[in-house]
Amino acid sequence: MKATVTVMLKNGVLDPQGEAVRRALGSLGFEGVHGVRQGKVIELDLTAADRAAAETEVRAMCEKLLANTVIESYRIEIA
């Protein structure tokens, strides 16, 4: 079973890197980009066969290590 975790800065937390990317896009002539938020994607290969158990496990991983919930939010997709 595979899990994909997307970690993003929380809304309201300024993302200086995303902002730099937005300005760079503008300077390349891509107009109409109002905002850019940059995050990270973490792919996990799991031995778990049960979907619900895998999700519970990955959620614990996010809370303990994969995301810093002071500044980041996460989204889990199990496939």
Added chain:
Amino acid sequence: MKAAVVVFPGSNCDRDLAVALRNAGAEVTMAWHKDDALPPGTDLVAVPGGFSFGDYLRCGAIAARSPIGTAVQAHARRGGYVLGVCNGFQVLTEMGLLPGALMRNAGLKFICREAALRVATTNSAFTEGYEAGQEVRFPVAHHDGNYFADDETLARLRDEDRVAFTYASSLNGSVEDIAGVLSANRRVLGLMPHPERAADPGHGGTDGLALFRGLVGQLAAA
């Protein structure tokens, strides 16, 4: 007074911190990240600057969860003293021993220069050797020193007088120019600037001496 300086793969200020503590009168032992216990009788744990575990995932994230990290957290929960400088500050926030988080500098650049700071509180073993509001100069060298905490946390830090140092002028985007914060029991300090790099006349400044002397003096007396 016994101090343990924690060493992670990628730490690079561990020796500087050990020298500063030793010169202030502490008995210093180095503690490797794989150790699951601190040296017996440790009064102070010092978490040095550097790039622990290559800054992988987030600065300080892996170090915070290493075997020695667990021992450091237990030491702090028992009321032990902990000092985290630069990457050490990031490690302490990742451990949850200090509130907030250190994010990428607002200007996105690595900042490596001397910075003027203000001593925001003298009510701690770390800062009692300074005058309130005193301006000190410590070198800074970081890419992720942009301190963030939500409004509620900031209000608590203010109310409890837990901001230890602020930048005299805006440096890296830190909220309220915060450079260092204390734990609720005032025994854990994390700061981005490097007092250990301003602790010998050869460094070009000695403003960091009062921090190490005050701390070692307090703990030796305790």
